[in-house]
Amino acid sequence: MTDKIYSGEEIEELRSLAADHLFMHAMQTNDWIKGGLQMFVSGNGCWVNDVEGQKYLDMMGGLWYKSAGYGQQKIADAAYKQISDLSSPPAYSTTPSTVKLSAEIASLYQDKKCRTFFTSGGSESVETAVKMAKKYQQLNGKPKAFKIISRRFSYHGSTAMAVSLGRASYSDPMGPEVAGVVYVPHYDSYRPPIPGNPSPDQISEWLVKELETTIIHNDPDTVAAFIAEPVSTSSGIHLAPESYWQGIREITKKYGVLMIADEVITGYGRLGEWFGTMVWDVKPDITTTAKALTSGYIPLGAVIASEKVANAFIGGKKETFSHLLTFGGHPVATAAALANLEVMKEQQMVKNSKDMGTYLIERLEDLREFKHVGDVRGGKGLLAVVELVKNKKSKEKFGDEIDLYSLMPKFLRDKGLLSYRAGDMISICPPLMINKDEIDFIVEGIKASIEDLESHLSSN
Ligand SMILES: Cc1ncc(COP(=O)(O)O)c(C=O)c1O
Known part of the structure; x- marks a missing residue:
């Protein structure tokens, strides 16, 4: 496994090549050029390391697939x-x-x-x-x-x-x-x-x-x-x-x-x-x-x-x-x-998926107390979602007034969590060998990110 950390110059060069030649899937080129394209070099279990040496928990398991985890x-x-x-x-x-x-x-x-x-x-x-x-x-x-x-x-x-x-x-x-x-x-x-x-x-x-x-x-x-x-x-x-x-x-x-x-x-x-x-x-x-x-x-x-x-x-x-x-x-x-x-x-991952899925949904239920958490769903294995709404009573969704799908991934990343699929739906689909501490890390990170969202909403 490589632990190579790229120098600032190397990263800039890669980003510049990407900006000139790379056509990313389902992403707006202007967005990733502006936001800084993320590039990863290694991983282990639920965790991945980017070119800058930052470590994240991949709460989406790649694109819903990293079931056996990284580094096997x-x-x-x-x-x-x-x-x-x-x-x-x-x-x-x-x-x-x-x-x-x-x-x-x-x-x-x-x-x-x-x-x-x-x-x-x-x-x-x-x-x-x-x-x-x-x-x-x-x-x-x-x-x-x-x-x-x-x-x-x-x-x-x-x-x-x-x-x-x-x-x-x-x-x-x-x-x-x-x-x-x-x-x-x-x-x-x-x-x-x-x-x-x-x-x-x-x-x-x-x-x-x-x-x-x-x-x-x-x-x-x-x-x-x-x-x-x-x-x-x-x-x-x-x-x-x-x-x-x-x-x-x-x-x-x-x-x-x-x-x-x-x-x-x-x-x-x-x-x-x-x-x-x-x-x-x-x-x-x-x-x-x-x-x-x-x-x-x-x-x-x-x-x-x-x-x-x-x-x-x-x-x-x-x-x-x-x-x-x-x-x-x-x-x-x-x-x-x-x-x-x-x-x-x-590694008995299917059983772990069932057991940790139960633990995950129990922990996520706590999030219902937030003003903008409309629903929490899951409970069968390691697939769950937290749905954010503008108005909890009417279940009205957030509209164009806020770009949740660019804000929430940023808030989560600051907490060490990776999710491209986080907006009004915060999806959770981690590797199946995840343990309780890592689930706690996810839930605490989501909690803190929703708090960030609430501050953002009240200051705008
Ligand atoms: C339920 C379902 N079917 C089919 C596909 C398509 O798979 P692929 O992207 O490997 O072509 C996906 C991809 O996410 C999926 O979620």
């Missing part, structure tokens, strides 16, 4: 060994690491006879799952089924189909969505989709009915699949009750609509079980994963097809899934993924 030598060694032995196999063949990973995923997944199609990341996994679902339907008596129902304001990725499925509020407008995407509302316990003061089960009942109506109105013969994240981060980390998931599963089965669980964030322990759907005892037809499969040591995605779906593709030419991604399931990544899952098991 075993994962680095596995990737190194694979790239040294055989960097990639000839076309239409595979490697032992990829075979073993498919078996390892099956051992963790609900359906032990599942088959895994590897990709390079989350968006590719979603695109693959949608194509798989459509072809499955063609092969199984629903040749007209091309529609996919998704929950508006989800996030399913950045490619054309994936972005159409989500239309997260922060996605760029792209003109018309991909044809065939149909939306239903999300589960939201804080601002329920129905009037009055409905219970979680009442909200669920209404939403499940809404899904059924949508399927009927669209003609069930044309609907291929329903896609949803077990917990959607883009729509505010709401945890639906079991009645919601059981109801959804029942309706999808009733109309022959495949259920795709998008577990790109929740897969591999995030919610305190290996897969998020296990929390609510739901068995999807297809599951999309990526991120924590390698804890971001190297890109990899995986689409897990249940036995029923996978078997539909076994036959002759007609049944072949003619879908190919040159680097999908790259062996260096599958070797890293195997080591990553081994590390997670050795």
Whole structure:
């Protein structure tokens, strides 16, 4: 691990090169040039070190993926060994690491006879799952089924189909969505989709009915699949009750609509079980994963097809899934993924996610006393959110009068906390080996940052 601290001159030179040539993802160039682009050189556990030698706790676990934490030598060694032995196999063949990973995923997944199609990341996994679902339907008596129902304001990725499925509020407008995407509302316990003061089960009942109506109105013969994240981060980390998931599963089965669980964030322990759907005892037809499969040591995605779906593709030419991604399931990544899952098991990270998730939500509950904390949600593993509102009583959101998404990350950084995803929603998604002291550090840092916000608001 490098402990190199860059000199002021070196940092200036890097920043100047970046200012001239780098196109950052989903960031305004003027902002990061003005604010000073952050660059990191090393990390260990939940902590990362930047080029200036500053140490931070990464409370977002990278971009929702650093589940095994930073600095796991075993994962680095596995990737190194694979790239040294055989960097990639000839076309239409595979490697032992990829075979073993498919078996390892099956051992963790609900359906032990599942088959895994590897990709390079989350968006590719979603695109693959949608194509798989459509072809499955063609092969199984629903040749007209091309529609996919998704929950508006989800996030399913950045490619054309994936972005159409989500239309997260922060996605760029792209003109018309991909044809065939149909939306239903999300589960939201804080601002329920129905009037009055409905219970979680009442909200669920209404939403499940809404899904059924949508399927009927669209003609069930044309609907291929329903896609949803077990917990959607883009729509505010709401945890639906079991009645919601059981109801959804029942309706999808009733109309022959495949259920795709998008577990790109929740897969591999995030919610305190290996897969998020296990929390609510739901068995999807297809599951999309990526991120924590390698804890971001190297890109990899995986689409897990249940036995029923996978078997539909076994036959002759007609049944072949003619879908190919040159680097999908790259062996260096599958070797890293195997080591990553081994590390997670050795260090009992999934259990820790469950235990520390309970501790985290207990500690976050204290924040409700703040004037601008509208809600605190989480409790299933290490995924939680603190929602800030302008008016607690009316639940009115902050508007353009304040740029929370630039202020809050700054306040948090001053407390040694890294989060790019902090504004009206302060999301928390740390590595799964986090301990109580580190959770205390996060909660105290958020508390102090909300105090900073209150001072800012009263002085402006
Ligand atoms: C639920 C979900 N699906 C899909 C994706 C897309 O993954 P990627 O960015 O690896 O393409 C993301 C990314 O955050 C996600 O959260």
